[in-house]
Each structure stands twice: as C-alpha cells, then as structure tokens.
Amino acid sequence: MRPFVELTDVSHTYSTGGTLAVDGLSLKVSEGEFAAVVGPSGCGKSTLMKLATGLQFPQKGAVIVDGKEVSEPVKMAGMAFQAPTLLPWRTTLENLMLPLEIVQPHRSRLRKHRAEYVAKAEALLESVGLGGAGSKFPWQLSGGMQQRSSLCRALIHEPKLLMLDEPFGALDAFTREELWCVIRDLHARMAGKLTVILVTHDLREATFLADRIFCMSQRPGRIITERVVDFPRPRDLEITYTQAFSDIVHDLRARIAEARSAA
Numbered sequence: 354m355r356p357f358v359e360l361t362d363v364s365h366t367y368s369t370g371g372t373l374a375v376d377g378l379s380l381k382v383s384e385g386e387f388a389a390v391v392g393p394s395g396c397g398k399s400t401l402m403k404l405a406t407g408l409q410f411p412q413k414g415a416v417i418v419d420g421k422e423v424s425e426p427v428k429m430a431g432m433a434f435q436a437p438t439l440l441p442w443r444t445t446l447e448n449l450m451l452p453l454e455i456v457q458p459h460r461s462r463l464r465k466h467r468a469e470y471v472a473k474a475e476a477l478l479e480s481v482g483l484g485g486a487g488s489k490f491p492w493q494l495s496g497g498m499q500q501r502s503s504l505c506r507a508l509i510h511e512p513k514l515l516m517l518d519e520p521f522g523a524l525d526a527f528t529r530e531e532l533w534c535v536i537r538d539l540h541a542r543m544a545g546k547l548t549v550i551l552v553t554h555d556l557r558e559a560t561f562l563a564d565r566i567f568c569m570s571q572r573p574g575r576i577i578t579e580r581v582v583d584f585p586r587p588r589d590l591e592i593t594y595t596q597a598f599s600d601i602v603h604d605l606r607a608r609i610a611e612a613r614s615a616a
C-alpha cells in the first residue's frame with residue numbers, strides 16, 4: 354500500500370518561545386490506514402498533526418501528503434479536535450456545510466447544487482444517529498451530539514485524510530465508546546479510501562480503533578516504537594475485554610512510562 358502521509362526526519366521549533374517540539378520525527382501512514390499517535394503529555398503530538406496538515410512547516414526534514422510536499426494548508430484533510438468548535442450562530446446543518454463554502458470543487462458547485470449537498474449533510478447526520486438534528490443550534494445539543502456533528506463536518510467534503518486530535522477527550526466513557534463505533538463505521542464505509550490519524554491519550558481508544566499505533570518520546574518528540582494491532586475488522590467493543598487487548602494496552606502504557614522517565 355502506498356504511503357499517504359510521510360514525515361521524514363522532521364524538526365520543528367516554534368518561533369514563539371523557541372520550543373523545539375519535534376526532532377528526528379519520521380513516520381509513514383499508508384493509504385486507507387487508521388493510525389493512532391500516543392505519547393507523554395507535551396511531546397509534540399499536536400505539532401505532528403499541524404505539520405501533516407500544513408498549519409506549521411518544519412525547519413528540517415520533509416512532509417509529504419498524497420505524493421506532494423506540503424507547502425500550504427492541506428485543504429483535502431478533514432479535522433476534528435477536542436472542542437467541537439461549531440459556530441453558535443449557525444444551525445448544525447449550516448455548520449456542516451461550512452467546509453463546502455471553502456474547499457474546491459465544492460465551493461464552485463455549492464450554489465447550483467445546494468439541495469444535493471443538503472441531502473448529503475442530512476445523510477451524514479443520520480449515519481451518526483443525529484437524523485433530524487440539522488435545524489438545531491449547537492448549543493441545543495449535548496457534548497456528544499456536538500462532537501458527532503463536528504465529525505460530520507470533518508467528513509462532508511469527502512476528505513481523503515481525517516485528522517483527529519483528542520476528539521473524544523471531553524466526553525464521558527459511554528459516549529466516548531459510542532463514538533469509537535461511529536468512527537469505526539465511517540472508516541469502514543470508506544473502504545480503504547480514507548486515511549485516519551488519531552492523536553489520543555486514551556490507549557484503549559488507540560487499540561480499539563487503529564491498525565497501527567505510533568508511540569512518541571518525550572519532547573522533542575520522535576517515534577520510538579510502533580505497534581501493529583491486527584484484531585480482525587469489524588471490531589466489536591467486546592474485544593476491549595479480552596486478554597490480548599489488555600496486553601497491548603499494558604505494553605503501550607509501559608512504553609510511555611519508559612519514555613517519560615527517559616526525560
């Protein structure tokens with residue numbers, strides 16, 4: 354499978370504060386793969402996401418996405434963060450439509466094909482259990498519903514790359530597990546056409562969702578180990594109660610503890 358996101362020996366220092374966030378950071382994520390990135394707090398996970406999406410540029414090394422060196426924000430990526438960042442004055446449906454007003458070719462097509470796009474947005478909402486919620490404002494939705502809407506917004510322009518930075522961190526355990534299944538199903542439906550990179554502190558989340566887990570060192574971050582998770586798909590939440598699953602989580606925890614103490 355061809356690499357879809359490739360970072361090679363990347364270093365990045367923020368101009369504000371002069372923090373060397375990542376150094377010697379290399380990773381390859383294949384097309385259609387679901388990758389997770391874990392590591393100690395402050396090790397540069399979000400920086401990795403910013404570099405892969407062209408929100409920051411490295412001083413050293415190369416970042417290649419979909420065969421091209423990243424030199425501007427990667428608009429074909431969908432993104433969702435810990436805070437759902439929905440605009441409060443727009444309805445949920447209008448929030449979902451936002452990327453279509455920005456990203457080509459949708460931007461040029463939107464005016465003429467609005468009904469088609471609205472139907473697509475409504476179908477997406479339906480697929481995450483939010484059928485009929487499009488007319489509600491974000492502040493009329495629960496945190497979990499807002500995060501589902503935010504996921505739909507990240508997917509509305511049919512991105513080939515989905516970047517998730519702690520998207521479920523603020524949710525209770527039940528809602529979080531429900532959303533794992535939503536993401537699992539969205540990824541499965543795209544049948545190898547959607548590459549996902551998930552940054553998370555939750556090792557169970559990484560193990561349940563990912564094909565491969567990259568573990569980062571203490572800052573300046575680099576990948577110190579990667580672990581293939583080969584549970585067959587589709588995965589059921591039941592696997593999270595198996596010994597094999599716990600073994601992976603324990604192993605990851607030990608590696609992160611090791612990385613923390615190597616500071």
Ligand SMILES: Nc1ncnc2c1ncn2[C@@H]1O[C@H](COP(=O)(O)OP(=O)(O)OP(=O)(O)O)[C@@H](O)[C@H]1O
Binds near residue numbers: 369396399
């Ligand atoms: N915009 C910025 N300007 C200056 N420094 C920054 C900026 N963003 C991050 N940093 C610094 O870079 C380092 C890495 O931050 P980053 O957010 O990438 O880590 P992280 O692993 O995602 O953290 P956490 O696990 O706490 O979410 C930190 O020391 C942080 O203070």
